[in-house]
Amino acid sequence: MFCRSVSWFICIFVAVLTAADYSDSHPSTESPTAGQVQEGKEAAAVDLGTLLDAGDSAVVTLVAGDTRLAAHRAVLAVRSPVFASIFSHGTLEATVPDVGGQLLRHLVAYMYTLQATQLARMAPQLLVAAHKYGLSGLKAQCEQQLASQLSIETAVTTAVLAIRNSCSTLEKTAATFIKTHILHVMATKGWADALHCQPEDLIEVLKLLSQPPAETSTPATGDSEVTPTSQLHMGHKKCSRAPVPAAKHTATCPTPTFDDVSVSFLRTLSAAEKGRRLIKAANDGTVKELQMLLAAGADVGATDGNKNTALHWAAWEGHVETASCLVGAGAEVDAGNWVQNTPLHWAAWGGRPAVVRLLVAASADPNARNVDGDTPLHFAAEHGRTEEATALLDAGADSGARNHKGKTPVDRARQFNHQHWIDRITRD
Incomplete structure (x- = not known):
């Protein structure tokens, strides 16, 4: 038994020294940049004397599913601060969550040799594991490999x-x-x-x-099928100041094939015409045409006669993919129209929870106010939109905000008999 332990120790000793010499004299062709090396530098040597510390406790076991691997605690500790913490209290076995057996073998091999033998094939998985277990050198190599791919x-x-x-x-x-x-x-x-x-x-x-x-457009839900334009004629006795988009475009606009010729043609259009078509594409949810118009130089901030942007229309119609494209192209998420309603006001009012989530995730202000002092949450309350309200509250919407008439969102829900809204919001 003693001879076998000595033989194992000698093998580890030679392997670690060989890895250290190789690292010093044979820089990898896939080495990280200088900055990455500085950030992800790992010790190349292990104090071999510590491989025999505490007798039998020098060797610990890592478990991933059905895979069990024995490794030296000192090697794991010097490579990974996470493993160092795990085994600092005399623990002799640890489960490695979210890591399959094959990946665990590659991690352990890396910690002994500082060589990632399957880097090109397993870079994504190795990157996640390297980040989780603090293997900064391996993480830097994975970053470079993924960048090259x-x-x-x-x-x-x-x-x-x-x-x-x-x-x-x-x-x-x-x-x-x-x-x-x-x-x-x-x-x-x-x-x-x-x-x-x-x-x-x-x-x-x-x-x-x-x-x-x-996601594609879905019909609005709730108690009312009132559109932003029609509510303009209802006055303000029973409702907040409504968004007033220009009338929807009725002229047909053929969607061109997505090719260079089409984009070249669109570039010849006036800025006003490109803006008009962009708003129509957002309203209709025709993503490819919208992409072509943006590629042709259409102003993502173009507005209609009531200062509504393309993002206003995408939000009102619930065109998630279109709204995503516009946000990606730099659309102002808090743009106010002629009455300072933002796209988030429209999405909350129109019953578009997916767009609400997208906009708040893009840092849209959940407490933006229109000229009446109404926030998007006031609109969600007025129209009984519970899912939209939940998303707004999660994003930091103020449930106690008062508009210029002193009404809170709950007051507005009560005014329009949306007790289910009040029950849901107060319960959450």
Whole structure:
């Protein structure tokens, strides 16, 4: 038994020394940039004497599902502050959550050799694990590998991965790539999947894109089918000042094929015509036409006769993908129309919870006030929109805000007999 233990110790001794020598004399062709090396530098050597500390407790067990791996506590501790903390109190076995057996083997191998043998194939998984367990050198290598693999198809998922795992360098690289290929990226399955399954992550990507360089429409629900335009004629005795969009465009506008010829044609249009078409595309939810108009130089802040922007119309109609495109193109989320209603006012009023969530995630002000002092939450209360109200409250909406008549959102809900709204909001 003693001879076997000595043989194991000698093998580990030689392996660690070999890894240290290799790291010093053979810089990897996939090495991180100088800045990344400085940030992600790991110790190349382990105090081999500590491999024998405390006798049998020198070796601990890592468990991932059915996989059990024995490793030296000293090696794990010097590589990972997380493992150092786990095994600092005499623990001899630890479960490694959210890591499969194969990935665990690669992590342990890296901690012994500082070599990531499956980096090209497993960079995303290794990055997540490296971030979670504090393997800064491996994380830096994964960032560089993913940056080198960026493509139209992988750009969005890579950006989301970078955001979730605090990879600032990879975030910037992915954002620059997406900006350069924005229309092609937005046409990929990755963009569509993020839009419908990970809207919060996509909003973070859109925020990256907005930084300066170095669902389909659903019918409105609730008690009223009143439109912003029709409510204008109802006066203010029983309702807040209504959004008053210009009448919807009735002229047909053929959707051109998404190609360079079409974009070139759109560039020949006047700024006013491009703005008109952009608002119509937002109103209709025709994403490709909207993308082409933006590519042709249409002003994302163009307004109609009542100072409503394209984002106002996308919010009113509940066109989530269209609203997302506009936000990504730099649309002002808090733009006020002629009565200072914002897109968030419209989404809350019209019963568009997905758009409400998208706008507040893009930093729209949940307490914006129109000329009557009404907030989006007042509109949600007036029309009995509970899901929209919940999203607004989660974003910091003030439930006690009073408009110019001294009415709170609860007062407004009570005025319009929406007891279910009051019950839901007060319960939450």
